[in-house]
Amino acid sequence: MIYYATQRFLLSVLIVIVAISLLTLMLHVVPGDPATMILGPRATPELIEQTRVAMGLDQPLPVQIVKFFGRILHGDLGTDVFTGRAVSDIVFEQLPYTLVLIAVSILWSSVLGIVLGCYSALRAGTWLDTLSGILSVGTISIPAFVMALYAVLIFAVSLGWLPAIGAGEGFFDSAMHLILPAFAIGISWVGYIARMVRASMLEVMGAPHVRMARSFGLTEARIVRAYILRIAVQPAVTLLGTGVAHLFSAAVFVEVIFARPGIGALIVSSVNERNYPIILGAVLVTTAIIVLATLLSDLTVALLDPRQREAL
């Protein structure tokens, strides 16, 4: 297990390095000079050149990449030339908003999805199962940004129950500001998880070890909890691990629609402004989080399933 975890960790570091190198290459392929964007239309050519030098853009591309990773080893993500602030300050100021949004979205959608999936599997073929299937597929097919728009129009504009924009201040206010965005992002995941858990449970319910458990006279509740769900939930855990990347994408739209701070909105505006230091810093952090989430989901599956653990 330790060997497996170490192997996966090293692979994750490699993935981050490759991702950042590719991103740096892409940034230099697309047109648009960051110094010109930063300084605005009235900057003199001399000032633009000075800024390019200050940003290290006059250096050859491989040198820029090596220097970037060199700085990372010292915990320095660079400086934002727009505001003169440390990139790490800007990124880590925005990151918690996105992480909380994603975590809450995952949490509520997983709980509901697993319950719904279990219920559907245990009542397979009934009208409730059919209804659950329709609802699940329905929520999967509605994009997060459409759900976000309607959520705002119904719950904030028409009913006035919840705030429409921002992240709020203090625990209660922040929680209120989180409800609609987390609903918009999480709703399609309810469907995904429910369908996956249902299919997986139906498969496991016919497995020999479940029949064996029944023959031992264990209660149905215990069989479901200890022998079926433990295995049936594994594909959903894997899905959630890889799904963090999708959740980050969905967060971009939702952060714009709800005018929420967050790393998604930060990356989009930085790309438009060709603000390289922030793009690189923010993508490095999000890539690391996505890779870490995938790693954790793999390790969780290994922990849940003794067969996988033994195979390591």
Add this chain to the structure above:
Amino acid sequence: MTKTNTVSMASAPFGRRAFLKGAASTCLFAATMPLGSRIWAQSGQTLRLSAYADIDALDPAFYQNGYNVDVMNCIYTKLIRYKAGREWDWELESAEEIEQVDDTHIRFKLKQGLQFSGDYGEITAEDVKFSFERAILHDSPVKSDWGPLDHVEVTGRYEGVIVLKEPFQPLWTIALPYGTGHIVSKKAVLDATDDGGNFGMTPPVFSGAYVLAEWKSNQYVRLTRNPAWTGPAPGFDEIRILPMDDTKTAERAYEAGDLDFTQITLSSLAQYRQDPPANTTIEEYPSLYYVWLGMNLDNPALGDKNLRQAIQYAINVKQVVDAAYFGEAEPATGLIAPGLPGHRDHSAIPVEGDLDKAREFLQAAGGPPSQPLTIDTLNASEWTTMAQIIQAQLAKVGIPTQINVQDSGSFWTLGMESEGDRWKNMQLVLNRFSMLPDPYYATSWFVSEQVGIWNWERFSSPEFDKLHQKALSEIDPDERAAIYRQMQDIMEQSGAYRFLTHEGSPVMYRDSLEPALRPDGRPLLPRFSGSV
């Protein structure tokens, strides 16, 4: 229902049923409360409004855009300021007197007793000198706002003379009442920066009606009353500016009660006019922006003036603007918007175009180009719609085109020589520039020295350049306006431009609010009054 549950909770053991009942009634109660409104209601006399972008520079000598200046208007004072209303004019702010002594000398006298925040004392003429000269001393990107400023001569504790190398009329319309005209404390800035250079996002001192109480990046800017302010009391205890780069989001936030004032999109204007949100005033202001279709004179495909004129006449501007702006914007006659000196009542080419004339020019050019011409445009809905309509109109006379949609980073460097050879392949380009309330700001991008920088049409006219210089120092307003009209005629005659629109700037706000707005609808925040 609440009472029953309270009694049962108090008298009975806390059982599952009791808990569920209580939780259900609490949820019901919570659900029926307008929480969003209740949360915001705690803010009291707080003015809440949206801004298209977050602030990123609070040093007046290094300001980047109008959103920074909106905040600077609150936290710093200046000698003169724009008057609120429908006509462009200025009025005194921290100056007791100001006058143009001769073409190159402007004498000012500060009001006495104006204080900086903290322990930085009274605002003096020495601070004015320091504030104005530092943009040039430190080679600010916006030093051109000061034009030929030579120096500021301090003649007394409160008096001084602004000395120019040559006459410069935009001093009164841009330099003094806008970004660079804000006054900072010499001592405070030197304490904070050593050399008096850019202090970025951390103002060391405040001289306006408000102070920057809090800035949460991408969340809000919170301004509170400046206790040291001795001028007229501002209308609100607190101003909260929320950055929202999507105006539709701001509209929804306003409808939900989270904002008191916001700009609205032209696409929503008709609907809001017909069915406005409760207790809301909607007002329309003309924008200063200018939108045009430019043609690269150095591209071989557009070398023939007849072809360019065929394109000019084939475009029905009214149709283009109606389609892109839902009939809510007016066609432009040139670069300079109505209300500014130099605005033309009519363009030489009729706004509806003239297809017969377009065909004549096309024939004179030897027929349509063999390869489709490219139309470069930004990836915003209004722009792509305009490009599509222009494409259809040009197709009517037989000119084939192809639309290239680009993101902002790529688009805004398209015609720059410093960005490689892309400018050589650029042919037709839909463009939109922002504007300050002086015609020089529009024409300055089209002089010969801007070719390959912001003059993407690569239009170069010695006569135009000469007139541009002449207008800067022309004191007679009528003569100055006539020069700018002539300059726009020259641009149009080159065949490189088809002027499209100045767009529009509608706003909405609560009836109880009394906003102070510039003639282009931009808010002058310290002068907002009323209640929210």
